[in-house]
Amino acid sequence: MKEDNIFFATCSKGIEDLLFKELKQLGIETAKQEYSGVSFTGSLEMAYKACLWSRLASRVFLKLKSFEAETDEALYAGVQTINWPQHVAMDGTLAVSCVLNKSKITNSHYASLKTKDAIVDQFNELYETRPSVDRDQPDIRVNVHIDHDVADISIDLSGGPLHKRGYRISSVQAPLKENLAAAILLRSGWMSGKDDQPVDLLDPMCGSGTFLIEAAMMSLNIAPGLKRKTYGFTNWKGHDPEIWKKLLNDAKKSVKSFSDIKNRFTGYDSDRDSVATARQNIHSAGLQDLISLEQKDFTASCADMIDNDDVNEFSMVIVNPPYGERLGERQELAHLYSEMGDCWREHFPNWKIALFTANDELIKHIGLRAHRTNSFFNGAIKCKLLQYQIRPALSAERKLQRDVKYTEHRTAILNRLKKNYKHIGRWARKNKIECYRLYSADIPEYAAAIDVYGDKVHVQEFQAPSTIEINKAKQRFDLLIDVIPEVLDLKKEDIVVKTRRQQKGLSQYEKQNDDRNFFIVEEGGFKFYINLTDYLDTGLFLDQRLTRQIVFDKIKAEKEPVEFLNLFSYTSSVSVYAAFAGAKTTSVDMSNTYINWSIRNFKLNNLTVNDHEFIKADCIKWLSSDANANNRYNFIFIDPPTFSNSKSMQDMFDVQRDHVFLIESAMKLLAEDGVILFSNNFRKFKLDKTLSEKYNIENITASTIPEDFKRNQKIHHCFVIKKK
Numbered sequence: 001m002k003e004d005n006i007f008f009a010t011c012s013k014g015i016e017d018l019l020f021k022e023l024k025q026l027g028i029e030t031a032k033q034e035y036s037g038v039s040f041t042g043s044l045e046m047a048y049k050a051c052l053w054s055r056l057a058s059r060v061f062l063k064l065k066s067f068e069a070e071t072d073e074a075l076y077a078g079v080q081t082i083n084w085p086q087h088v089a090m091d092g093t094l095a096v097s098c099v100l101n102k103s104k105i106t107n108s109h110y111a112s113l114k115t116k117d118a119i120v121d122q123f124n125e126l127y128e129t130r131p132s133v134d135r136d137q138p139d140i141r142v143n144v145h146i147d148h149d150v151a152d153i154s155i156d157l158s159g160g161p162l163h164k165r166g167y168r169i170s171s172v173q174a175p176l177k178e179n180l181a182a183a184i185l186l187r188s189g190w191m192s193g194k195d196d197q198p199v200d201l202l203d204p205m206c207g208s209g210t211f212l213i214e215a216a217m218m219s220l221n222i223a224p225g226l227k228r229k230t231y232g233f234t235n236w237k238g239h240d241p242e243i244w245k246k247l248l249n250d251a252k253k254s255v256k257s258f259s260d261i262k263n264r265f266t267g268y269d270s271d272r273d274s275v276a277t278a279r280q281n282i283h284s285a286g287l288q289d290l291i292s293l294e295q296k297d298f299t300a301s302c303a304d305m306i307d308n309d310d311v312n313e314f315s316m317v318i319v320n321p322p323y324g325e326r327l328g329e330r331q332e333l334a335h336l337y338s339e340m341g342d343c344w345r346e347h348f349p350n351w352k353i354a355l356f357t358a359n360d361e362l363i364k365h366i367g368l369r370a371h372r373t374n375s376f377f378n379g380a381i382k383c384k385l386l387q388y389q390i391r392p393a394l395s396a397e398r399k400l401q402r403d404v405k406y407t408e409h410r411t412a413i414l415n416r417l418k419k420n421y422k423h424i425g426r427w428a429r430k431n432k433i434e435c436y437r438l439y440s441a442d443i444p445e446y447a448a449a450i451d452v453y454g455d456k457v458h459v460q461e462f463q464a465p466s467t468i469e470i471n472k473a474k475q476r477f478d479l480l481i482d483v484i485p486e487v488l489d490l491k492k493e494d495i496v497v498k499t500r501r502q503q504k505g506l507s508q509y510e511k512q513n514d515d516r517n518f519f520i521v522e523e524g525g526f527k528f529y530i531n532l533t534d535y536l537d538t539g540l541f542l543d544q545r546l547t548r549q550i551v552f553d554k555i556k557a558e559k560e561p562v563e564f565l566n567l568f569s570y571t572s573s574v575s576v577y578a579a580f581a582g583a584k585t586t587s588v589d590m591s592n593t594y595i596n597w598s599i600r601n602f603k604l605n606n607l608t609v610n611d612h613e614f615i616k617a618d619c620i621k622w623l624s625s626d627a628n629a630n631n632r633y634n635f636i637f638i639d640p641p642t643f644s645n646s647k648s649m650q651d652m653f654d655v656q657r658d659h660v661f662l663i664e665s666a667m668k669l670l671a672e673d674g675v676i677l678f679s680n681n682f683r684k685f686k687l688d689k690t691l692s693e694k695y696n697i698e699n700i701t702a703s704t705i706p707e708d709f710k711r712n713q714k715i716h717h718c719f720v721i722k723k724k
Contacts, residue, residue: 006063007047008154010037011056013377015183019056022186026053045243047157048233052225052247055182055214057162061143061154062238069151070104072114075144078151079118087155087237090127093134094119097156098144105146115144115153139235159232165217166227167285170277172208176320176356178224180378181210187374188354188387190215190316191263199263199352200315204301206267206293209278211318216287219263223251227285258290265291268301298336302343316352317344323359337365344368344390353388360384367474406479413446413480417487424708428452435521435530436708437542438488440715446480447473451542454521457484457495458532496532520604524549526576527604529597539571539597543715544639547679547704548577551637554675555581558634565633565669567619568640572598579607583635586613588622620653623665632671638662642682655680660688663721667695676721679704683714696722 011019013036020033023040026049031040037057040046050060064087067078088094096116098108105111116133119142123130131139141156163179191199203211217224225231226248233239265287269275275295282291296304321340322333344353345368357363358381370386377383420438428436438457439450447462461477485492517533523545530539555562555578562583566575569587571594579585579602587598595616602609615622619640622628640662644653655662659680666676691697697719704718 003043004041005044005047006039006041007050007157008034008037008039008061008063009050009054009057010059010061012036012058012180012183014375015056015187018183018186019054022054022056023050026050044238044240045247048244048247051158051162051231051233052223052251054162054179055218055224056179056186057158058179059143059156059158059162062157063152063154065153067151068149069146070149072105072110075105075111075146075151076114076118079115079153080122082153084119084122085126085237088119088131088140089237090123090129090131092131092139092235093137094131094140094142095133095135095138096142096144098146101145101147102149103146104149111144111146115142137230141232155236155238156232157236159230159234162225164228165224165285166229167213168208168281169284170208170280172271172274172277175208176210176378178210178214180376181214182218182224184354184356184376184385185211185215185218185318187385188316188318188352190318190352190354191218201263201265202305202315202317203267203319204269204298204317205319205321206269206278207274207320209267209281209291209293211320212265212267212278212291212293213282213285213287215263215318216265216290217285219261219265220256220258220287220290221254223254226251261290266305267291267293268296268298268304270295270297298339298343302347305347315348316354317348318354318356320356321362323357323362333359333362334365337362338367341366341368344388348390351390353390355386355388356383357386358383364474409476410479410483413443413476414483414486416443417450417483421487427707433523433545435523435540435542436706438708440709440712442711445473446476448477448480450480450484451538452488453530453532453538454519455490455494456519456532457488457490458538459484459495459497461497498536523573524552524577526573526580528571528573528576528601529604535593537570540573541570541639543681543706543709544574544679544704545706547677547718548574550700550704551635551677552577552581555583555635558582560634562635563633563671565636565666567623567636567638567666569598570594570639572601572614574637574639575612576601576605576607578635578637579612580605584612586615586633588615588617588619590616590618592616620658620662620665623662623669628669631669632674633669634671634674636666636670636674636676637679638666638676639679642680655682656685659685660691663691663695667721667723670723672723674722677718678721679716679718681716685717687717687719691721694724696724 009019009023016033016036016038020031020038023031023038028040028042028046028050030042031038047060047062050057064082065078069075069078096112098112098115100106100108100111120130141159143154143156145152145154163177165178190201201212201215206212267278269278272295275293278293282288282293321336344351355366358378363384363386368388370388372387374385375382376385417439420442424436424438428434434454435452437449437451439448441447441449441462449460449462451458459481481495481497484495518529518531520527521530521540523540528540532538551574555564564575564578564583564585566572566578566585566587569575569589572587575585575587575598589595595614598614599609602612640655641653642655663676663678670676687697699719701716701718705713705715709715
C-alpha cells in the first residue's frame with residue numbers, strides 16, 4: 001500500500017489547532033496545521049481513520065495532482081494528465097466541485113465543467129464510453145481548488161460532509177453542526193474535571209440535542225463516523241475494503257459500556273417540538289439511557305437543578321441561547337441573558353459555563369466576566385464562545401464586605417447627583433429652563449448622561465472605560481438608575497433608559513420603539529415636540545440651547561429680511577427660532593421622519609408652514625445641485641453628524657474629512673454680507689487651516705456652551721464664518 005499519499009482535512013476557521021491535535025492523537029504524526037485545515041502524508045489507512053474518528057473535520061481530500069492553471073485550457077490539460085480509470089469505472093458516476101481563490105479563472109462553475117469535460121473526454125478517447133454525472137450520490141467526488149493560479153485536484157474521501165454523523169433524523173431551525181458542537185465542547189475543556197472527577201453536562205436550551213449527543217459520544221468513545229452508511233471512498237476504485245473493515249471492527253470494540261460512564265447528561269428546552277426532535281435524535285444515536293431530557297423553560301430548569309442535591313460540584317453548563325434579529329426580540333432576550341447570569345452566579349458555585357452566541361450586545365447582560373473568549377464561525381456568521389468559571393458562594397464575611405462597598409458606591413453617586421441637582425436645578429428654575437443636562441459621566445465609572453425633560457428623565461448609557469469590568473459597569477449603571485428617583489423625587493416609570501452606540505446606515509433614523517410617546521416642552525418661549533422612547537435622539541439637542549438663541553438674536557438685529565438655510569436640520573428647532581425672529585427659513589434633512597417632525601414643530605408654534613420650505617434631501621447632494629446655483633442666503637446654519645454612511649446619502653460622510661467641502665459648497669449659496677454658523681459634536685474636531693486663509697472665522701464655542709454642559713465643555717464646536 002502506498003505510504004506517501006498527500007491528504008488534506010478541512011475544518012471551520014478558528015479550530016485548525018484543535019483538528020491538528022486530534023489527528024496527532026489518532027497517530028497521524030505527519031499532521032501539519034494550515035489555513036482552514038490540516039495536511040498530512042501517509043497511507044490510506046490514516047485517511048480512513050480521519051474519516052471515521054475525526055469529530056472536527058469537515059472533509060478529507062486525497063490530492064492527486066498539482067499544476068499551474070492560469071487558463072481554462074491549462075486546467076483542462078492538467079486534469080487530463082491524471083489516470084482517471086484508476087479512480088472511477090467507465091460506467092460509474094462522478095461529481096465535480098470547485099473553489100477559487102485569487103485565480104485568473106473567475107467562474108467556479110465553468111472550472112467544474114472544464115474539469116468534468118477533461119475526465120469524460122479521456123474515457124471517450126480510451127473506451128468510447130464515459131462515466132455520467134450524478135451530483136447527489138456519485139461514485140467519486142472530484143474537488144478542484146485553485147489558489148493563486150495553482151490547481152490542486154483531489155478525491156473527496158469523505159463524500160458528504162463529516163458533520164453528518166448518521167444519527168440525526170430530525171432537525172430544528174438552524175441547527176448547530178455536529179463538528180462545530182464538538183469543537184465548542186473541546187475548546188471549553190469539557191471532561192477535564194479536577195482529580196479525574198466526572199463532569200456532568202447541562203444544556204438548558206438543548207434544541208435538537210447536538211451538544212448532549214456529541215458529548216455522550218465522546219464520553220463513550222464512539223467514533224463519530226460509526227453510524228454513517230457511505231463515504232466518498234465507498235465506490236472509489238482505489239478503496240481498500242479490508243483496511244476499512246478492520247478499522248470499523250476496532251472502533252466497535254473500543255466503545256465503552258454505559259456502566260463505565262459516571263458523567264450525567266441533562267437537557268432542557270422550552271419548546272415542545274425541539275424536545276421531541278432531540279428525543280428522536282438521541283434514540284437514533286442509541287443514547288436514550290444516558291441522556292435525560294425534559295421540556296422546561298430556563299427558569300424552571302434552573303430551579304430543577306438547584307433542588308437537585310445530587311448535582312456534581314464540578315459540573316458544566318453549555319448553552320447556545322437565541323440571540324434575536326429584531327429589536328423587540330433583543331429587548332426580551334436581554335432579560336433572559338440577565339436571568340442566566342443571575343442564576344449561575346447565585347446557585348452554581350464551581351461550575352463551568354460555556355456560552356456560544358453571535359450577539360455581542362446581549363453578552364453584556366450576563367453580568368459575568370468571561371475568563372476566556374474564542375472566535376468561531378457558524379457558517380459565515382462570526383460567533384463567540386465565552387467561558388465563565390463561577391466562584392463559590394460568598395461567605396458571611398465577604399457578603400458583609402460586598403454590602404459595605406455597595407453602600408459606599410451608592411452614597412458616592414447619590415451625593416454627586418444631589419450636588420449637581422442643587423446647582424443645575426436651581427439655575428434651571430431661575431432661568432425657566434425645563435430641559436437640561438443633570439449628569440454627563442461626571443464619575444467615569446458611572447458612564448451615562450442624564451437629561452431632565454420637565455417631569456421626565458432621559459438616561460443614555462455610554463460605553464464604560466475599558467478598565468471597568470462589564471459586570472461592574474452593569475451593576476454601577478443599575479445603581480445610577482436606582483438613585484435617580486430619590487434625587488429628583490419622581491417615579492421609576494418616568495425614567496427612560498437607552499444604550500448609546502454607534503448607529504450605522506439608516507438605523508440612526510429608525511424607531512427604537514413604537515410607543516408614539518410625544519409630549520411638549522418649552523424653551524425660550526417656544527414649544528417643541530419631544531419623544532424619549534421611539535428614537536435614539538429626543539428631538540431637541542440640549543447643548544445647542546445658546547446657539548439657537550444666538551441665531552435668534554442675530555436675525556432679529558437685521559433690518560432687512562433674512563433668508564435662512566438650515567442644513568442637517570433634524571427637527572428644525574433652530575429654524576423655529578429663526579422664523580420667529582423674522583426669517584424665511586429653508587430646512588434640509590434626508591429623513592422623512594425629521595421633516596415631518598419639523599413641520600409639526602412649526603405648526604405647534606403657530607408658524608405658517610407655507611411661508612417656509614422643508615426639503616427632504618441629502619445635504620451634500622443638494623448643495624451640489626445646479627438647481628440651487630442662483631439661491632442666496634443671508635444666514636446658513638450647519639450642524640452635520642460626526643459620521644454617516646446612510647444609504648440615503650450619496651457617499652459616506654465624515655465631518656473631519658468632509659467639512660472643507662461642506663463649508664465651501666455652502667459659501668457658494670451665501671450672500672456677500674452673509675454668515676455661516678458651523679457647529680459639530682466631534683470632540684477631536686480641528687478646523688482645516690486652509691479655511692482660515694480664505695474666510696473670516698471666529699471660534700465662538702465657549703460662548704455657546706450652556707451652564708449645564710460646562711462640566712464637559714467638549715460637547716460641541718461652533719464657528720462664525722464670513723467671506724473676506
